[in-house]
Amino acid sequence: MKLRRHPGRRALLEWLDGAPDSAELDEHLDTCEVCAARLMDLESVADEPSLQAALGAALAPPSDLTVRLEEGVKTRLAARAVFGVLADLYVTGWETSKMLLTEGDQ
Ligand SMILES: [Zn+2]
Structure with missing residues (x-):
């Protein structure tokens, strides 16, 4: 099952923070360039190492x-x-x- 709409900023931040039950988000973010770009923007305001690690994993080469x-x-x-x-x-x-x-x- 895929999300039909782009997740909101809060949803992205929660996802970066390791929100549970985010399989749908994972799948969406894995294929959506728009959200990947938004995650890059969020990176500029995210200083926590855990967030950086999550971003690194999210934006890693296709896997x-x-x-x-x-x-x-x-x-x-x-x-x-x-x-x-x-x-x-x-x-x-x-x-x-x-x-x-x-x-x-x-
Ligand atoms: Zn999206």
Whole structure:
């Protein structure tokens, strides 16, 4: 089922914000150049990283919705993994420094 009319600005913003039950919007935005252009305009007022990510996914080269969603999940998982590694490095470095300092005192 496809939307017969272009979604409103609020609907686009809600979609960017991850509104649920947006399968129809997804399908429409996936094929509508007019709405793609409007999303580009909205991008200029959207500073949140989540919105930028949503725009990147929405305006990516042609792909079906399932692939887009999977890529979005992978991106989030990758970001979490990087953060986790950095956190581990930080903690490890701190523990090592503390150990070295302790040994130096003794
Ligand atoms: Zn449209």
